[in-house]
Amino acid sequence: MSLKAEGLLGDPVFEERENITDFPREPFVPQRTWGTAAERARRNLNAKLSNPLAGFTASELRTQGRNFAIMHEMGDTSDIRAFELGAVLAQAPERYAAVEGLTAPEKELLRREFANRWSQPWKMYAVVALCSLSAAVQGMDETVVNGAQIFYKPQFGIADNGSRSSWLAGLVNAAPYLCCAVLGSWLTVPFNHHFGRRGTIFLTCCFSAITCLWQGFVNTWWHMLLARFMLGLGIGPKSSTVPVYAAETAPPAIRGALVMQWQAWTAFGIFLGYAADLIFFQVADVPGIVGLNWRLMMASAMFPALVVCCFVFLCPESPRWYMGQKRYYKAYESMRTLRHHKIQAARDLYYMHTLLEAENAMKLGQNKIIEMITVPRNRRAMLASEIVMFLQQFCGVNVISYYSSEIFLEAKFSPKAAFSASLGWGVINWLFALPAFYTIDTFGRRNLLLTTFPLMALAMFFTGFSFYIPESSHSARIGCIALGTYLFGIVYSxxxxxxxxxxxxxxxxxxxxxxxxxxxxxxTWFFNFILGVTWPSLRNAFTPTGAFCWYAAWNIVGWWLILMFLPETKGKTLEELDQVFSVPTRFHAKYGLRQIPYFVKRYLLGRNVKPEILYEKEETVPVQDLRFHA
Known part of the structure; x- marks a missing residue:
C-alpha cells in the first residue's frame, strides 16, 4: 500500500521522523503495541476522557441535555433550553457560531468569552481573590519564622552551635512540614468530602490563624514545636484544595492561569512574611513580656488567614463538589453565579457531568492506589511527578526561604541589613514568578526546568564560594552573597x-x-521537612560554603533526572498525555540522552539537524465503542 494511502505522505510528523539525521536512533516501536490488552484498554478509556461527547450528533446532544435537565429538576423552560444548547456547545465550545437555536446576543456573548477571556462575573473574581489570599496565607505561614528564630532561639536555649541545639532548632522550624507529610496532606480527601472546598479552606485558615496566634504566646522550645506542628493542619489540606477549587470553578480560558496563581501568590505571602519580620524586629520588650518582637512576627501571619475566613462563604461552592454529592441543582446554581449566562453555565456543567460519568467507567476492578504502581502509564506519571516534587525542595530554595536572615547575619550583615536582604529576596521570588504565567505554556515545563537547573546550580556555587571572600572586604563579601541568593531566586521562580x-x-x-x-x-512537604530540620546541622558540619555546594550538586543531579525521566506535558490533551506516559521509561531515558548531541550540533556547531520526534498520535477508539457504562 502506498504512503499516501496509508495517510503518511504529507504528514509533518512522519516526514520529520524520516528526515532525522546525524545521531543514532532507536528503532521506532508503534505506541499502540506497548502493553497488554488490558493496559491498552485503560489507555483507550483514558483517551475517552479527552472529549466524552465526541461522535454524537447535535440532535442526540440536545436530547441528552434536555433529559439531564428534566431528570435533575434544573428549572423552568428557559433552563431546559439552556441545557439543550449547552450540551451541543460542550462538544466543541469554539464552534458556537454553527449551533442552531442561539440568538445573536447569545452568540456575541460566547464570542466575547474567547476574545476577552478575563471578562468574568464578579463572583468569579471573588474566587480569584480567595485563592490568591489563601496562597498568601500559605507563604506567610512559612516565612515569618525566618526572622523570629533569631530572637526566640537564645530565649529558649537552643542558639548555640552544639549538635543538640542545631537539631532542635531545625526540628522546631520544620515541624509544620512533618505534620503536612504524615497527617495534613492525607486529610485533604476526607475534609473535602465532608466539608466541601470552601469548608476545607475555612477550616484550614482557622487552624492557621489559631496556631499563628498560639506561636506568639509560647515560652519553651517544645511548646513552639507543638504549636508549629499543629500549623501543618492548616498548611497541608489547603495546599491541595485551593488549586483544585480554582480549577473546578474557572472557565477553560483562564483555568491554567488561575491554577498557576497559587505559586505566584504564595511567593507574595513569602514576601509579606519577610516584611513583617522587618517591621517588628526593632520592637522593644515591655514589662512582663520577653521577646515581644518575635511574638508579633509569629502572630502577624494570622491576619491574612482571618481575612479569608471572613469572606470565604461569600464565594460559591465548587460545582464539581456539589455534583459529587449528587446535588445537581445546587451545582447549577453555583455555576450560574460563575458565568455570565445560563447557557454557559449549562454547557460547563453538562460537560462536567459527562466527565464524571467517564471517570466512573474507569473502575477496572482494582484499588486505585495499587493501580498507581501496577499500571505502567500511571507509574511513569508518578515517577515524573515525584521527581519534580522532590527537586522543588532539594534544589535548596527553602534553605533561603527559612534561614536567609541567619545566613546573612553569618555573612556579617547587620541585623537590619540581614532583614532587608531577606525582604529583597522575597520581592524577587514574587516578581519573577509572574512571567511563568506565560512561559509555562509557551516554553514548556520540561524546557523551563532543563534551562533553569544549571543556572540554579551556578547560583548556589556562587553563593557558597562567596563566603571565602575575606571579611576585610566587607562590601564585596556581603554583596556577592546577596547577589548569589538573588540570582537563585530569579531562575527558580x-x-x-x-x-x-x-x-x-x-x-x-x-x-x-x-x-x-x-x-x-x-x-514535597516531607522533603521540605527534611531540608528544614537538617540545615542547621548541615551548615555546622559542612560550613556555609559546603552546605550551599551540597544543594548545588543536587541541582546538577536534578538536571539529569529531568532530562531522562520527565516527559513534556505542555499543551497536550488527555489523549496525548496518555500516549506520552505510555512510552517505556528506557525509551524516554535514551531519547533524553540523545538530545545532548542534538543540542550541541544544532545550537553550538550550527548544523542543520532536525529534532527527534518521540511521540506519534495514537488512533482513538470511536466513542460508539466506549459507552460510559460498557
Whole structure:
C-alpha cells in the first residue's frame, strides 16, 4: 500500500521522523503495541476522557441535555433550553457560531468569552481573590519564622552551635512540614468530602490563624514545636484544595492561569512574611513580656488567614463538589453565579457531568492506589511527578526561604541589613514568578526546568564560594552573597517554583488524579521537612560554603533526572498525555540522552539537524465503542 494511502505522505510528523539525521536512533516501536490488552484498554478509556461527547450528533446532544435537565429538576423552560444548547456547545465550545437555536446576543456573548477571556462575573473574581489570599496565607505561614528564630532561639536555649541545639532548632522550624507529610496532606480527601472546598479552606485558615496566634504566646522550645506542628493542619489540606477549587470553578480560558496563581501568590505571602519580620524586629520588650518582637512576627501571619475566613462563604461552592454529592441543582446554581449566562453555565456543567460519568467507567476492578504502581502509564506519571516534587525542595530554595536572615547575619550583615536582604529576596521570588504565567505554556515545563537547573546550580556555587571572600572586604563579601541568593531566586521562580504543582495536576489520568496529588503534596512537604530540620546541622558540619555546594550538586543531579525521566506535558490533551506516559521509561531515558548531541550540533556547531520526534498520535477508539457504562 502506498504512503499516501496509508495517510503518511504529507504528514509533518512522519516526514520529520524520516528526515532525522546525524545521531543514532532507536528503532521506532508503534505506541499502540506497548502493553497488554488490558493496559491498552485503560489507555483507550483514558483517551475517552479527552472529549466524552465526541461522535454524537447535535440532535442526540440536545436530547441528552434536555433529559439531564428534566431528570435533575434544573428549572423552568428557559433552563431546559439552556441545557439543550449547552450540551451541543460542550462538544466543541469554539464552534458556537454553527449551533442552531442561539440568538445573536447569545452568540456575541460566547464570542466575547474567547476574545476577552478575563471578562468574568464578579463572583468569579471573588474566587480569584480567595485563592490568591489563601496562597498568601500559605507563604506567610512559612516565612515569618525566618526572622523570629533569631530572637526566640537564645530565649529558649537552643542558639548555640552544639549538635543538640542545631537539631532542635531545625526540628522546631520544620515541624509544620512533618505534620503536612504524615497527617495534613492525607486529610485533604476526607475534609473535602465532608466539608466541601470552601469548608476545607475555612477550616484550614482557622487552624492557621489559631496556631499563628498560639506561636506568639509560647515560652519553651517544645511548646513552639507543638504549636508549629499543629500549623501543618492548616498548611497541608489547603495546599491541595485551593488549586483544585480554582480549577473546578474557572472557565477553560483562564483555568491554567488561575491554577498557576497559587505559586505566584504564595511567593507574595513569602514576601509579606519577610516584611513583617522587618517591621517588628526593632520592637522593644515591655514589662512582663520577653521577646515581644518575635511574638508579633509569629502572630502577624494570622491576619491574612482571618481575612479569608471572613469572606470565604461569600464565594460559591465548587460545582464539581456539589455534583459529587449528587446535588445537581445546587451545582447549577453555583455555576450560574460563575458565568455570565445560563447557557454557559449549562454547557460547563453538562460537560462536567459527562466527565464524571467517564471517570466512573474507569473502575477496572482494582484499588486505585495499587493501580498507581501496577499500571505502567500511571507509574511513569508518578515517577515524573515525584521527581519534580522532590527537586522543588532539594534544589535548596527553602534553605533561603527559612534561614536567609541567619545566613546573612553569618555573612556579617547587620541585623537590619540581614532583614532587608531577606525582604529583597522575597520581592524577587514574587516578581519573577509572574512571567511563568506565560512561559509555562509557551516554553514548556520540561524546557523551563532543563534551562533553569544549571543556572540554579551556578547560583548556589556562587553563593557558597562567596563566603571565602575575606571579611576585610566587607562590601564585596556581603554583596556577592546577596547577589548569589538573588540570582537563585530569579531562575527558580519561573521554573522549579511553579512547574511541580502544575505538572503533577496534569500528569495523572483523571480517575487517579486526587490520589496522585495527595502523594505529590505529601512528598514535597516531607522533603521540605527534611531540608528544614537538617540545615542547621548541615551548615555546622559542612560550613556555609559546603552546605550551599551540597544543594548545588543536587541541582546538577536534578538536571539529569529531568532530562531522562520527565516527559513534556505542555499543551497536550488527555489523549496525548496518555500516549506520552505510555512510552517505556528506557525509551524516554535514551531519547533524553540523545538530545545532548542534538543540542550541541544544532545550537553550538550550527548544523542543520532536525529534532527527534518521540511521540506519534495514537488512533482513538470511536466513542460508539466506549459507552460510559460498557
Amino acid at each position: 519561573p521554573g522549579e517554583g511553579p512547574v511541580p504543582f502544575t505538572y503533577s495536576a496534569e500528569a495523572y489520568p483523571l480517575y487517579v488524579r486526587s490520589y496522585g496529588m495527595a502523594l505529590a503534596t505529601a512528598t
